[in-house]
Amino acid sequence: MKEVLLIKNGEIALKGLNRSTFEDILVKNIKRRLLDSVGKFTFTKSQSTIIAEANEEDIDFEAAVETLKKVFGIAAFSRAVVCDKDIDEIKRVALEYLGDDLRSIRTFKVNAKRSDKKFPMTSPEICREVGAHLLRSIPSLKVDVHNPDIIVTVEVRDKNVFIHGNQIKGAGGMPVGSAGRVALLVSGGIDSPVAGWMMSKRGLQLNAIHFAAPPYTSKRAEMKVRDLVSIVAKYSGRINFAVVNFTEIQEAIKEHCPEELFTIIMRRLMMKISVRLAERDNCGALVTGESLGQVASQTLGALACTDAAVNMPVFRPCIGMDKDEIITISRAIGAFETSILPYEDCCTVFTPKHPRTRPTLKLIEEAESAFDFSEMIDRAIENVKYEFVD
Numbered sequence: 001m002k003e004v005l006l007i008k009n010g011e012i013a014l015k016g017l018n019r020s021t022f023e024d025i026l027v028k029n030i031k032r033r034l035l036d037s038v039g040k041f042t043f044t045k046s047q048s049t050i051i052a053e054a055n056e057e058d059i060d061f062e063a064a065v066e067t068l069k070k071v072f073g074i075a076a077f078s079r080a081v082v083c084d085k086d087i088d089e090i091k092r093v094a095l096e097y098l099g100d101d102l103r104s105i106r107t108f109k110v111n112a113k114r115s116d117k118k119f120p121m122t123s124p125e126i127c128r129e130v131g132a133h134l135l136r137s138i139p140s141l142k143v144d145v146h147n148p149d150i151i152v153t154v155e156v157r158d159k160n161v162f163i164h165g166n167q168i169k170g171a172g173g174m175p176v177g178s179a180g181r182v183a184l185l186v187s188g189g190i191d192s193p194v195a196g197w198m199m200s201k202r203g204l205q206l207n208a209i210h211f212a213a214p215p216y217t218s219k220r221a222e223m224k225v226r227d228l229v230s231i232v233a234k235y236s237g238r239i240n241f242a243v244v245n246f247t248e249i250q251e252a253i254k255e256h257c258p259e260e261l262f263t264i265i266m267r268r269l270m271m272k273i274s275v276r277l278a279e280r281d282n283c284g285a286l287v288t289g290e291s292l293g294q295v296a297s298q299t300l301g302a303l304a305c306t307d308a309a310v311n312m313p314v315f316r317p318c319i320g321m322d323k324d325e326i327i328t329i330s331r332a333i334g335a336f337e338t339s340i341l342p343y344e345d346c347c348t349v350f351t352p353k354h355p356r357t358r359p360t361l362k363l364i365e366e367a368e369s370a371f372d373f374s375e376m377i378d379r380a381i382e383n384v385k386y387e388f389v390d
């Protein structure tokens with residue numbers, strides 16, 4: 001039996017004239033991901049479906065399904081079998097292909113779609129014939145048209161018939177690469193990987209920037225962040241990952257600035273460096289995992305001071321989310337277990353005892369002017385270490 005993947009794109013369908021550009025990006029992304037994980041496929045577009053056919057025998061379709069679940073821009077997909085346009089063949093193949101699944105559940109219904117109007121039977125006739133055949137062959141089955149365990153779908157198209165069971169939910173969103181590129185400030189925590197995943201879901205390609213402060217932060221802490229970036233990359237595709245050595249700057253902040261403003265000044269300097277890297281790498285915005293009110297540096301006033309450090313949009317997709325909502329996504333994308341590994345972050349190493357929650361920009365700018373950070377910033381940028389993470 002020959003199998004294919006039938007892929008339904010999501011919001012792309014709404015994009016009017018740009019639709020084919022979006023579809024092309026989606027196909028390119030699917031092709032590359034399948035190639036990386038299971039093998040080579042050929043694609044055809046037909047109505048709102050992308051049909052993926054394997055070029056090689058022995059393709060691991062289970063693995064292909066797992067790969068597709070992580071590709072943004074796919075609303076739903078199914079693993080289907082190809083069959084000749086003949087009703088006896090349809091009945092035989094449906095039973096052979098879905099028999100095991102149907103024996104393990106109780107209720108089903110058949111759904112027929114006939115885009116080839118020359119096919120001699122109507123959709124209701126196909127449903128009746130195939131349904132009766134399955135009922136006869138598997139005595140434990142019952143029909144339930146309202147809430148069946150499995151919907152057996154028979155799609156009669158131009159060249160072939162496709163038969164499949166339940167659709168699999170896709171990752172949704174827009175194809176990565178359809179919306180531009182942004183730079184994610186990634187820590188080892190729970191929130192920033194989720195933030196990156198959320199923006200990638202809207203079609204953005206990701207760069208990632210991490211600030212490390214050796215020897216206060218360890219190599220293993222950095223490896224943990226790299227692992228998190230790699231988890232996000234399973235969805236977003238390859239991420240250009242930059243590690244900035246922040247030690248010298250943090251020590252200077254500690255030495256020259258008032259303790260209650262450490263965190264906010266540090267965050268502003270992180271943003272300033274990130275903007276420079278982002279501009280250099282053609283990123284149109286910065287992304288952080290900040291969520292309103294979560295910590296002292298994430299009050300409305302503090303965020304305004306952070307934003308004032310840069311003249312580039314800063315996206316904070318977690319801003320209105322509760323921690324448990326962020327954790328739900330973190331678990332779903334497979335990042336949580338890594339995020340909670342207990343390694344130090346450069347932010348926490350220098351945390352003041354009593355951070356100021358209502359800083360004014362004037363106060364902060366005054367405090368920052370006590371020391372000229374510009375040479376250190378240049379040096380940090382010059383010494384950035386880049387790596388592609390898949």
Ligand code: ATP
Pocket residue numbers: 184185186187188189190191192193209210211212287288289290294295297345346347
């Ligand atoms: P997270 O769970 O993402 O670490 P958090 O709740 O711990 O977030 P903070 O530590 O205040 O919050 O950091 C807020 C945001 O600043 C992070 O989501 C991340 O985008 C950025 N950030 C914090 N530390 C670093 C770092 N060492 N390198 C790069 N970005 C960082």
Ligand code: MG
Pocket residue numbers: 187188189345347
């Ligand atoms: Mg953190």
